[in-house]
Amino acid sequence: MRRFLFMCSVIFSTVFHAQKKPDLIPYPQSVTMQKGKFIIPETLILSDKLPKEETEYFKKRLGSRIKFQNSSKIEGADMIYVPIPQLKTPIDPEHKEKYLIDISSKRIFITANTNQGYFLALQTLIQLFEEHKEDKEIPAMEINDYPKFAWRGMHLDVCRHFFNVDEVKQYIDYLAMYKLNTFHWHLTDDQGWRIEIKKYPKLTQTGSKRKESMIGAYVDNTFDGKPYGPYFYTQEQIKEVIKYAEQRHITIVPEIEMPGHALAALSAYPELACTKGPFESATKWGVFDDVFCPKEETFTFLENVLDEVIALFPSQYIHIGGDECPKTRWKECSHCQELIKKNNLKDEHGLQSYFIHRIEKYVNSKGRKIIGWDEILEGGLAPNAAVMSWTGVNGGIEAAKSGHFAVMTPGAYCYFDHYQGDPQSEPNAFGGFTPLEKVYSYDPVPAELNAEQAKYILGVQANLWTEYITGFKQVEYMIFPRLMALSEVGWGTADSKNYKEFEGRVIRQFKVLDKMKVNYAKSIYNISGKVLPASNGIAYELTVSQNPEGIRYTTDGTEPSISSQIYQGPVAVSKSLTVKSAYFEDGKLKSAVSSQEFTVSKTTGKKITLEQQPSENYSFGGAFTLVDGIIGNTRQLGKTWLGFQGKDVIATIDFGQKTAFSEVYFNTLENKGSWIHLAKSAQIFISDDGTNFKLIKEIGENEILNSKGKIKLNVGNQNSKYIRLTIENAGIIPAGNPGADSKAWLFVDEIGAN
Template sequence: MIRYLFLFSVLLSNAFFSQTQLNLIPYPQTLQLNAGNFTISDILILSNELPKEETDYFKKKLDANIKFQHSGKSDAQLVYSQLPKSNNSQQNNEFYTLEVLPKQILIKSYTKQGYFLALQTLIQLIESNQNNKKIPCLKIEDQPKFAWRGMHLDVCRHFFTVNEVKQYIDYLAMYKLNTFHWHLTDDQGWRIEIKKYPKLTEIGSKRKESMIGAYVDNTFDGKPYGPYFYTQEQIKEVVKYATERHITVVPEIEMPGHALAALSAYPELACTKGPFESATKWGVFDDVFCPKEETFTFLENVLDEVMSLFPSQYIHIGGDECPKTRWKECAHCQELIKKNNLKDEHGLQSYFIHRIEKYVNSKGRKIIGWDEILEGGLAPNAAVMSWTGVNGGIEAAKSKHFAVMTPGSFCYFDHYQGDPQSEPNAFGGFTPLDKVYSYNPIPSELNAEEAKYILGVQANLWTEYILDFKQVQYMIFPRLMALSEVGWGTSDQKKYKEFEGRVINQFKVLDKMNVNYAKSIYNVLGKVISNNSNGIAYELSTSQNSSGIKYTLDGTDPTATSQTYQNPIPVSKSMTIKSAYFENGQIKSAVSSQQFTISKTTGKTITLEEQPSENYSFGGAFTLIDGIIGNQKQLGKTWLGFQGKDVVATIDFGDKTPFSEVSFNTLENKGSWIHLAKSAQIFVSDDNKNFKLIKEIGKDEIQNSKGKIKLNVGNQNSKYIKIKIENAGIIPAGNPGADSKAWLFVDEIGAN
């Protein structure tokens, strides 16, 4: 496992660089520009000795613009040499060199995989220089930092055809990702044919309808969905297609939770008698696999067929979001806990995972699972996919287990990537391109030896709100490019703007491929900033020239003659600011709109006793006093989320300030484990030490207000106000995620 990062250096003259921009993603580890160019003629002469499958891919990618001939090595323009096996442990199977000379292009590598990666670099060089038909002479020595560079696709919530899955794999290959994580089973659908259990696809691959719109709307389309699944022949076809592109397909078979589709077909595998049906809602459900012998027999048989189709070293067994409600009520489960001296139901989950791992290991494979497989103790050889944050990966690495880092706050591509008000409906969160690019997969808590257990990085695309493949494209592009450079190990936050320029250049390639990528990068971004601790200002920016930003303060759409943005806009009263980017008098972006509701807390100093989850922490504590009211249907950048924690916020007015009303917003979305607050208390103080309780409300009042809280607190005059909002605690039985810690979402704390 090689994690050596070459020192990044570009050896070139300033004059030459000013004329040449290398639009490569991911950027190579070392690149030396030399004098001269290689001219791309209508015919490119290829050496007869080039590896065939990889070269056929190269020709197919470029055949619209270039014709190809084959010749001996001495006459060829593209030549390949296989490097002798190296004793240098810092060079791996994906290492390659690419040298462009005035008359010839030379590629060297240890393996065909390295050759294939070199071709991806060459394709980008050719595509970005098609106008002048020249590519600069250069020498690249390159290899990735991380062995696992992955993208995930959920085909259970919404299904995608074999051809669409192949397109997805092509996108990974273009940007040198090497792992395709195929999420094949879940509550909402079973998508892989298992010949021993035909009812899995006869029954489990369909559902009677699907949830549509925002989760809180609780609206359904009334249309039967499915049956949709992949036959084993189609699976083999996809695996072969990926293998030809040097991409490993890792299948995921969910257990012990997310099992409703399987239980709808084989209800005897549950703790209760059912009946069950594939879920029509999104979220987490109480009915899971019961850890009895017939269940393990079933799963072992399923895994036998899965392993016969997928040659990957790792088999993903899920392991996430498994409610323990049914196990607590199940006599068999309780007896199993006693018989095996398990501590509790979390210990039973560990027992379940250990059983499955032992079986998978007996077949010469390894398991990987979401970080909940750490519950009750990690199986001996298991790898962890750390999604709830980075702690799962840290715990795994410190105990000498491999981990793939995929934290939701950086790597969940079902999150919004632009202003939620101008984006298609998404799951929630806010993960723009620059945030993905800023991610470092190696946690700072690990020492050099422990860091060796970080296999790499992956982004996940869950498809609850993604109805078709055009939307898949929209959600992964251009964020996949940022992930690519993070995984390669050449991302540099200080050079983000330069990376952004390379991304925009790549849009030309995506346009030719008819890819529906997100253009959020062009949109005007708004950021609320403190205005000398005495109010707020609205800072606007764009990837383009900021002089092209036009804005209005009266709620009307901006035009080419509207006010030009120069400095952050002071916001001293409630208003709506709209902005857009213009070039040559023409609008080039979506219109961004932001409504502000100003109160006496807006822009003041705020501290939190507990910090929000990193997945829902955009803007930090300042989000609670930034003058923006969170949208109840969009868990984007305007909410802070806390799992299992109370919110205790103290706001410093600066001076004694009169007020008589306090307001805040909390949220309910039980399918996503989000519950209204249990209670709230308001305190005041003049010294930030001695606080007086002035108001207290309970669950009923919060429930009746539907989370939009406005409290009359009498005539107050204080320097500090403290609000304690109590988390609902452990989710009760009968709710999705029962026995787990509830989420508390809070927004804008106001006083008037």
């Protein structure tokens, strides 16, 4: 048990420092404000017995004048002193990350069991020193702090786009600043192999480069024509990064993808596939049919690769991927089919389980454990495997209920490649809509778990896939400020009821990021719009993190100015129009201009119900999204589309009274690289009682294909109280398409009637 005494010469003060809660992120478990204030001196004198690496980090981050002195010669002078007996609050010796800070008018005490706890305490002190840099006085307080979750992670994909050693170190520094403790390093994928394996030099000679890269939105299907790579990390560079992370008490979990996402590896060693190839590193984003073939030479290859990975990385867990593995090649492979029969496996999903079991057994023999994306549950989970639940929360629930550890990283809350602000004013992103508030609202422990099962939730992680992130400045933009929300969720002190208070702390933290020249997203300053049902259609509610009286808007298509209408409440939308809005302060434009076009029909704002709910990742706004007057942008799967994987859309709209109409429209989307297929068919029904429905129109696959998903149907003169649309999902993706044998996605936007 250790106690570190941080003492500085000060002018004694007993005046109660009546101040708001400190601007700490993540916020501590307990902060008790005391009387007095600690005056920050010009020079801090630290004991020479303090842990060296952590204290050097503190010195570098703080940028203050610091000198070290032999603690045995100090008697109450400016110092950190070790040891001090008789702790006020004993620390659980099993909790490595717990710490106490006691700030009085004369000194600062830090208590921690481990260097890691001391390091976390220093992160808190750094934030307090930064917050009070100008007034040079920190309010007296006691902080009793520890994290709720053992795994607080961030992921970085370096395969789609590569980031050099210095950039990876900077990324690790950002994690350390906000007390995250796990860095998930995604090192191999279809688009590039990024880690040197000495036994297999062609992995980096061939697999670390590609002939070109996809640019723009996926629907554009355009490429830059520029060779990319070779880009990879040598083993010496890997060791350098691991040491750097260890100094910041961050564990690096490496990911070696298998059995899918293997094109880069197969480009170097085509004999590991089910077919002869040749193969090349993927130039597109998405999922591809060619995967590792589960034959002995493949397992020998992977075991040799893992030997070198395990020798480099000291982490308990090795991530083996396991996600998005199409079974097309396995179905057509005589060896795979014979293996299924020989081992009495049910099907190709059973073969995937066989594959993962073999890899787990080998990794376990080396004293390590595997963790994989939740598809490793397919066909049965390996005995000691942990699950990273990304497709939603169900994978984590299933794992925990069966006594397996899980890290929660559902796309709806934890995918930082999604848009975080209005897609029209944001850089091109993968899709989805995950603003700061949504990240902050996440609870990693599913309500379906009891107290005993909840113990298997290791923690939470956010993922940054880099298809559309070409440089490190954009990495910064995508993780900040959402990383701050994640840190507080992982620490266990996030409370969605207090989001506005958290938002204020975030904005005040921006001063630190500005000083560091971090390119953070300023979406928090922009206006956010929300469509509400209203008595005469819909209303458009505008909110901003600052004073809402600064919002100006127009409805005639012109750009807002300081002389435009002052926002005083939700804007009524009873006809098709465009609302443009912006925030002004001191007569100057302080935000991006937000523009929202509305297409009003007879369904707009009406009551709507869905028999099957959309995927959590693409459910923003729920069923009302289909009648909110907003036509979805085919280039941006942000706020305006609902996505259904393997499910039909059955939507019933209540007009409220019998209503005449003769045209019905809706849109579906096609983006096969992301497994998104046009609807297979659609039927339109009407009813006057909401129970008995009559079919009035049907459209087939060819008509939908010919219309390219933009469906506008003449249904004759109708007059009914209810209208129902059944939009059929394409079902299982056929062979020859990305994601073959998986459930297709169906994306639908506005359902209108005129």
